[in-house]
Amino acid sequence: MLGPLNNLPANARVGVVGGGISGLTFTYFLGKLRPDVKITLFESQPRTGGWIHSFNTRDKNGDPVMLEQGPRTLRGVSDGTVLMADILRDLKRQSAIQYVRKRSKANRKFLLDPNDNLVQVPNSITTLIKFLLNPLSKGLISGFLGERMRSAAGRPRGDESVHSFISRRFGNEYVSTNLVSAVFHGIYADDVKQLSARKVMGRMVEYEAKYGSILRGAKKSKQANGRQLTPSGLTPLVSLYQDAFEKDKYELARLCKDFGKYSMIGLTGGLETFTKAVSQELIKWPNVEIVTSKKVGKITLGKMSQQVTVSLGGGQISSGFDHLRLTTNPSSWAELFIQESKPLSELSNRATSNTVLLVNYYLPGKDVLLKGQQGFGYLVPQCDENVENLLGVIFDSVIEKNYKAYKPVFSRTSFFRTKKKKDYTKLTIMLGGHHLKYEANAPSKDITIRAAKYALHNHLGISLEDLEAGSWEFVTAKNCLPHFFVGYNEWQNQLESQVLQTYKAKVSLGGMGFSKGPGVPDVVTDAFQDVLKLTEE
Ligand SMILES: Cc1cc2nc3c(=O)[nH]c(=O)nc-3n(C[C@H](O)[C@H](O)[C@H](O)COP(=O)(O)OP(=O)(O)OC[C@H]3O[C@@H](n4cnc5c(N)ncnc54)[C@H](O)[C@@H]3O)c2cc1C
Numbered sequence: 001m002l003g004p005l006n007n008l009p010a011n012a013r014v015g016v017v018g019g020g021i022s023g024l025t026f027t028y029f030l031g032k033l034r035p036d037v038k039i040t041l042f043e044s045q046p047r048t049g050g051w052i053h054s055f056n057t058r059d060k061n062g063d064p065v066m067l068e069q070g071p072r073t074l075r076g077v078s079d080g081t082v083l084m085a086d087i088l089r090d091l092k093r094q095s096a097i098q099y100v101r102k103r104s105k106a107n108r109k110f111l112l113d114p115n116d117n118l119v120q121v122p123n124s125i126t127t128l129i130k131f132l133l134n135p136l137s138k139g140l141i142s143g144f145l146g147e148r149m150r151s152a153a154g155r156p157r158g159d160e161s162v163h164s165f166i167s168r169r170f171g172n173e174y175v176s177t178n179l180v181s182a183v184f185h186g187i188y189a190d191d192v193k194q195l196s197a198r199k200v201m202g203r204m205v206e207y208e209a210k211y212g213s214i215l216r217g218a219k220k221s222k223q224a225n226g227r228q229l230t231p232s233g234l235t236p237l238v239s240l241y242q243d244a245f246e247k248d249k250y251e252l253a254r255l256c257k258d259f260g261k262y263s264m265i266g267l268t269g270g271l272e273t274f275t276k277a278v279s280q281e282l283i284k285w286p287n288v289e290i291v292t293s294k295k296v297g298k299i300t301l302g303k304m305s306q307q308v309t310v311s312l313g314g315g316q317i318s319s320g321f322d323h324l325r326l327t328t329n330p331s332s333w334a335e336l337f338i339q340e341s342k343p344l345s346e347l348s349n350r351a352t353s354n355t356v357l358l359v360n361y362y363l364p365g366k367d368v369l370l371k372g373q374q375g376f377g378y379l380v381p382q383c384d385e386n387v388e389n390l391l392g393v394i395f396d397s398v399i400e401k402n403y404k405a406y407k408p409v410f411s412r413t414s415f416f417r418t419k420k421k422k423d424y425t426k427l428t429i430m431l432g433g434h435h436l437k438y439e440a441n442a443p444s445k446d447i448t449i450r451a452a453k454y455a456l457h458n459h460l461g462i463s464l465e466d467l468e469a470g471s472w473e474f475v476t477a478k479n480c481l482p483h484f485f486v487g488y489n490e491w492q493n494q495l496e497s498q499v500l501q502t503y504k505a506k507v508s509l510g511g512m513g514f515s516k517g518p519g520v521p522d523v524v525t526d527a528f529q530d531v532l533k534l535t536e537e
């Protein structure tokens with residue numbers, strides 16, 4: 001949240017809407033910094049964790065298997081990841097942390113070319129040559145060579161789409177539709193022609209505004225900044241965290257240094273290991289109450305008391321909050337604000353979101369991915385014909401097999417060799433996203449699994465026999481990602497200021513739609529920053 005927030009009075013009551021990682025970490029930071037504050041967290045589902053869902057099931061042989069039905073990895077170079085690792089250490093769960101090295105096979109990413117072949121995103125001279133020879137690279141060399149010379153005069157005053165921005169800077173539309181669109185499928189499940197350049201590539205937009213070119217800006221800012229660390233080896237935000245919680249500087253500096261070297265971080269048992277550990281901790285705290293299976297409805301502000309009330313369905317209400325934190329998807333807020341302010345509710349109506357169809361495939365006893373296919377997974381650009389509405393496929397088994405256990409120097413290492421696990425294939429096929437906007441209803445489970453099989457057979461050459469021999473799971477992640485439309489930042493500022501005004505700075509906005517980015521580390525950082533604002537003296 002960009003705006004200022006009121007300081008919490010002593011013994012204040014705070015409500016938190018949403019028990020995903022945003023709501024849980026907000027509650028954790030606040031409950032720890034201010035034990036006098038009584039916090040109630042409301043979650044509409046029977047479980048906490050939100051989109052973080054490591055689903056424990058059994059394969060066809062009855063053996064246990066964990067399938068990620070949401071996020072699975074965290075950026076290494078990220079303050080939020082450092083904060084999460086430190087929380088795990090506090091909860092004595094740091095042994096769950098694992099990482100992927102930058103040079104690991106699991107860090108190889110592929111794109112699907114128009115002939116349904118995988119082409120590797122370059123990480124060496126050989127892969128660069130292959131990549132440049134692929135039809136997907138059309139316009140890339142000329143685009144790059146001319147980028148510095150290309151005038152910024154056509155720059156619009158306001159926002160524009162990612163497609164428009166990239167096409168202007170690279171002097172053709174191919175770079176956007178063939179390459180950039182694939183990357184944005186793998187973060188926002190969205191269409192480059194509908195995504196806000198300012199929201200999702202703000203830094204590049206700033207480079208153009210300041211230096212007239214993305215490449216010139218990137219060079220200048222690299223020379224100027226690098227990764228900024230304080231003299232103690234902490235980033236500015238981790239330094240604030242260290243100060244707020246009186247943490248050991250050296251241990252945090254070690255995390256910042258180590259994680260900066262890793263391409264991604266995961267957790268044994270899946271990312272839900274984190275949200276479960278935090279939930280289990282919070283239920284022990286006397287100042288925290290977690291209320292599950294309760295959907296927050298309308299939010300109102302008492303005229304006399306100036307305290308916030310929420311309705312919980314069936315005529316139930318919960319009142320007397322000095323502050324309410326919203327961490328849910330902005331596309332559901334119009335109905336929350338309707339009773340307090342119609343204009344605010346109407347403004348919220350502008351928010352929409354994307355739905356992802358998620359299919360998990362698990363085959364025990366065999367790795368069906370070829371040697372050249374071993375990597376993180378592949379993404380599908382918008383230029384591909386793509387009858388399946390595929391966004392991309394993640395190769396979970398490759399990631400899992402290439403994880404290394406994170407062992408800080410001061411922890412004890414095991415001298416016992418771990419037993420070699422049996423081979424297997426685990427893939428997550430992600431479909432839908434913006435492609436679904438043109439369909440009246442999301443396709444059924446059967447149709448979606450059939451589309452996933454078709455894609456795996458055609459793109460990876462997996463035999464129909466192996467596909468039939470595996471276990472299949474399907475989940476519709478309905479409205480799981482905010483749609484960052486052109487003009488989003490302006491809308492966000494407007495909505496924030498109207499919320500602050502309407503609810504007298506007693507309601508704050510967090511979660512994916514209001515953090516710096518949509519990733520797990522971003523929402524955790526955002527939760528911490530807003531807790532600081534509420535508790536600063
Ligand atoms: C398919 C997919 C893959 C992803 N992959 C990655 C990845 O690899 N790396 C990464 O960093 N990020 C990834 N993300 C993003 C990541 O999932 C989010 O950053 C994170 O889960 C956001 O957490 P949250 O708490 O803000 O929101 P949510 O997880 O959406 O939690 C919100 C909670 O609020 C509850 N709720 C909703 N309405 C109400 C109401 N009215 N009253 C009470 N409760 C309510 C919901 O049930 C939910 O539990 C991915 C997202 C998706 C969908």
Ligand SMILES: C=CC1=C(C)c2cc3[nH]c(cc4nc(cc5[nH]c(cc1n2)c(C)c5CCC(=O)O)C(CCC(=O)O)=C4C)c(C)c3C=C
Nearest residue numbers: 073074075185186187189377378391392393394430518519
């Ligand atoms: C290469 C295959 C990938 C597919 C398929 C994919 C699908 C997918 N991802 C999201 C949402 C997010 N992904 C994020 C990070 C991320 N995703 C991939 C690759 C694929 N994603 C990589 C290599 C990474 C970076 C590594 C990591 O940070 O984990 C993020 C976080 C972005 C951030 O800034 O931190 C999100 C969010 C969706 C919705 C999706 C469905 C198609």
